[in-house]
Amino acid sequence: MKKSFLRSKALRLSLAFSGLIAALIIVFVILFAYVIRRNDRTRQSNFLSKTAESVKDIMEKVGPDMVTESDFMEIPYFVSVCAYEEATGKTVYSNDPFIRNLPKSEEKAVTYIEKNYFIDGDLNVLYRTLTFKTGGISYVVQVSVNMERDFASRLIKELYFAIVLFSLPLVLVSFLASYFIIKSTISPVKKMTETAKKMSYSSDNHFHVAGSGDEFDRLAETFNTLFARLKQDFEREKQFTSDVSHELKTPIAVIAGHANLIRRWGKDDPVQLEKSLGRLTAEVHTMQAIVDNLLQISRLERGTIKLEKKPVPIMELSQRLKEDTEAWADTATVTVTDMGTETIVCDSELLYESMTIIVSNSVKYAKPNKVNIIIEEKVTERGAELSIMDDGPGIKKEALPHVLERFYRADESHNRDKEKGGSGLGLAIVKTIMEVHGGRVQIDSDGVKGTTVTMIFPREEGKR
Numbered sequence: 165m166k167k168s169f170l171r172s173k174a175l176r177l178s179l180a181f182s183g184l185i186a187a188l189i190i191v192f193v194i195l196f197a198y199v200i201r202r203n204d205r206t207r208q209s210n211f212l213s214k215t216a217e218s219v220k221d222i223m224e225k226v227g228p229d230m231v232t233e234s235d236f237m238e239i240p241y242f243v244s245v246c247a248y249e250e251a252t253g254k255t256v257y258s259n260d261p262f263i264r265n266l267p268k269s270e271e272k273a274v275t276y277i278e279k280n281y282f283i284d285g286d287l288n289v290l291y292r293t294l295t296f297k298t299g300g301i302s303y304v305v306q307v308s309v310n311m312e313r314d315f316a317s318r319l320i321k322e323l324y325f326a327i328v329l330f331s332l333p334l335v336l337v338s339f340l341a342s343y344f345i346i347k348s349t350i351s352p353v354k355k356m357t358e359t360a361k362k363m364s365y366s367s368d369n370h371f372h373v374a375g376s377g378d379e380f381d382r383l384a385e386t387f388n389t390l391f392a393r394l395k396q397d398f399e400r401e402k403q404f405t406s407d408v409s410h411e412l413k414t415p416i417a418v419i420a421g422h423a424n425l426i427r428r429w430g431k432d433d434p435v436q437l438e439k440s441l442g443r444l445t446a447e448v449h450t451m452q453a454i455v456d457n458l459l460q461i462s463r464l465e466r467g468t469i470k471l472e473k474k475p476v477p478i479m480e481l482s483q484r485l486k487e488d489t490e491a492w493a494d495t496a497t498v499t500v501t502d503m504g505t506e507t508i509v510c511d512s513e514l515l516y517e518s519m520t521i522i523v524s525n526s527v528k529y530a531k532p533n534k535v536n537i538i539i540e541e542k543v544t545e546r547g548a549e550l551s552i553m554d555d556g557p558g559i560k561k562e563a564l565p566h567v568l569e570r571f572y573r574a575d576e577s578h579n580r581d582k583e584k585g586g587s588g589l590g591l592a593i594v595k596t597i598m599e600v601h602g603g604r605v606q607i608d609s610d611g612v613k614g615t616t617v618t619m620i621f622p623r624e625e626g627k628r
Contacts, residue, residue, distance in 0.1 A: 165352055172614060173341065174222070177342070178339050178340075178342045178343035181339070181342040182335050182336075182338050182339035182342065182586075184336050185334070185335055185338045186331065189327065189331045189334070189335075190561065193327045193328075193554055202602055205273070205290075208290055209272055209273035209290075209292065210244075210292065211290040212273045212290070212307050212308070212309070213273070213292060213294075215240070215245075215307045216238060216292055216293070216294040216305045216306075216307045216343060217294065218238065218239065219236070219239065219245055219294075219305045219307065220294055220296050220305050222236065223247060223256075223257075223296075223303065223305070224234050224257065224296070224298050224561070228254070228256045228257075228298060228299070228301070229245065229297075231247075231256070231257050233259070236259065237378075239259075242309060242310070243261050243307055243308070243309055244258075244259060244260035244263045244289070244291075244307065244308045244309070244310070245257065245258065245260070245305070245306070245307055246258040246259075246260070246265065246305075246306040246308075247261060247301060247303055247304070247305050247306070247308075248265055248300060248303070248304055249302070249304075250295060250302040250303060250305075251301075251302065253265055253487075256303065260280070263287075263289070263305065263306075263308060263523070265304075266289075266291055266293070266306060268293045268295070268304065269291065269292055269293050270293060270294070270295065272292070273290050273292040274291065274292065274560050275289070275290050275311065276288075276289050276290075276291060276308075285312070288310070288311045288312050289308040289309060289310055289311060290308060290309050290311055290328075291307060291308030291309075292306075292308075293305065293306045293307075293444045294307075295574055307449060311323075316345055318401070319593060351501075352384070356383075356384065356387070356590075360387075365516065369411075373385055373388070377503035387520075394535070412451060412454065415447035415448075415450050415451045415454075416451075418443060418444075418447045419444055419447050419448070422440040422443050422444050425440055426440050428442075443453075445481060454589070457589040457590075457593060458570075458589065460593060461570070461589070461592060461593055461596050464492065464593075464596045464597060464598060464599075464600050465600075467600075469600075471510075471511045471514070471600060471601070472511050472512075472513075473507075473509055473510055473511055474509065474510075474512070475507035475508070475509050476507055476508050476509070476510055476512040477506065477507055477508075477517060478503050478505065478506070478507060478508050478541050478550065479503050480501065481502055481512065481515065481516055481519070482500040482519075482539045482541075484516070485498070485516065485519050485520065485523060485539070486498040486499075486539070488520075489520075489523050489527070489537070493527045494532065495527065495530065495531060495532070495534045496523070496526070496527045496534070496535050496536075496537055497534065497535070497536050497537065498523070498537045498538075498539065499536070499537070500539050500540075500541070501538060501539065501540040502540075503540070503541040503542075504541050504542035504543045504548070505541065505543055505548055505625060508541070508550065508621055509621075510601055510621065511601070513618075514597045514600075514601075515597075517593070518552075518594040518597050518598070519539075519552065519591070519599065521590040521591065521593060521594050522552045522590075522591075522594060522617045523537055523552060524590070524617070525590060525591070526552070526556055526588050529556055529557055530554065530556030531540075532558065533556070535554050535556045536554065537552060537556050538551075538552070538553045538554075539551070539552055539553045539554070540553075545623075546620050547603070547620055547621050547622045547623040548620075548621040548623075548624070549618050549619070549620050549621075550618070550619045550621070551616055551617070551618040551619075552616070552617050552618075553614065553615070553616045554614060554615055555613060555614050556612055556613070556614070556615065557613065558609040558610050558611045558612050558613050558615055559607070559609040559611065560611045561609075561611045564609060566592055567607055568591050568592060568594075568595045568605060568607070569592065570588065570589055570590040570592040571589065572588050572590075576604065591605070591607075591617075594617075594619070598619055598620070601621060601622075602621075602622045603619060603620050603621045603622055604620050605617065605618070605619055605620070606618045606620060
């Protein structure tokens with residue numbers, strides 16, 4: 165428990181925050197003292213300059229040798245004044261016999277400190293000198309104030325102590341307050357961590373959203389969305405594996421059966437051997453078609469197949485489909501009506517594949533009867549709609565909701581048939597192609613005769 169506390173993020177952040185507060189206090193005190201000291205020093209320097217000028221004026225007016233104590237009554241009592249001849253150092257006037265002549269400082273007031281100058285202490289003064297000539301003799305005026313008795317200097321020293329004294333409880337209070345604030349702030353993160361530890365594919369756990377709309381709520385919502393997508397991807401992979409396993413069982417069983425048949429006695433029977441080899445080849449092709457179709461759906465869903473969207477001349481594409489279909493299906497008649505738009509923005513090859521799958525289904529389920537197929541395109545509020553209609557056998561109403569599902573077949577036997585066979589992936593591929601285009605597929609049928617498959621492209625994809 166102790167080790168966990170020492171390692172907690174709240175403690176480290178609180179210490180960092182308290183350290184920052186302490187550093188700011190120190191910087192503030194230093195800057196505050198510097199400004200006060202600088203302003204006070206400027207004020208004192210100006211004061212000493214004016215005082216030196218006043219002493220000079222008095223000496224010039226009265227005469228250096230004639231000045232007396234009464235001449236300097238206007239000079240503040242706390243200012244030490246000393247006037248002496250520059251050449252000889254002879255004192256002309258002084259109101260403080262304990263202050264000797266100091267080095268000249270004509271530009272500004274400076275501090276002079278001499279340890280053990282007095283019996284009971286040090287000499288610590290701020291002074292200024294002024295040199296002038298009168299009567300052919302150069303004199304130096306020296307004015308100074310005792311810094312040991314200066315109120316501003318004592319105030320700054322006491323201020324340091326007071327701020328440091330009061331800063332200690334302030335830092336302590338800031339540490340405790342920041343610790344509890346940070347601990348309560350990051351508690352959602354701890355809850356998320358605990359929830360994440362319990363999460364699995366089969367669990368229904370999700371990150372709690374408090375509803376405050378803050379960053380943690382948005383983070384929880386993002387994680388929930390991410391987990392939902394991952395779960396959806398996992399479901400897709402699971403479905404893919406299940407579909408492949410289910411659909412490959414039949415061809416594998418057929419292949420195994422004919423292989424055993426050939427092994428036992430079929431190799432000695434030319435007719436049976438040829439029949440078995442034909443079935444083996446057909447089942448291999450079926451397996452290959454199933455795998456190829458499933459891989460295409462998976463690549464489309466994952467986005468590994470990049471769409472090459474561009475304006476596709478829908479009339480030209482429909483005429484091409486008409487010619488190709490009537491070439492391989494002698495029972496089909498394809499009619500292309502006037503189009504509502506000149507082009508549809510899409511991937512032309514994927515669109516042609518979708519149209520081919522739909523037409524192939526119409527031909528396949530109408531055999532051996534003839535089928536009439538009509539291709540038309542129009543623009544509605546939903547966007548560009550490309551419809552393929554046939555007059556073949558309709559789809560039962562109970563089957564309509566499922567015809568776009570993978571491996572669904574509407575025939576009652578639900579088995580692969582030579583004439584109407586297939587893997588049940590065709591319309592699932594069409595659905596996936598439309599989804600990656602941002603559109604959808606709609607299938608309508610009265611269950612008796614005729615089916616209409618409509619591919620709806622989003623409005624922004626169409627062109628009026």
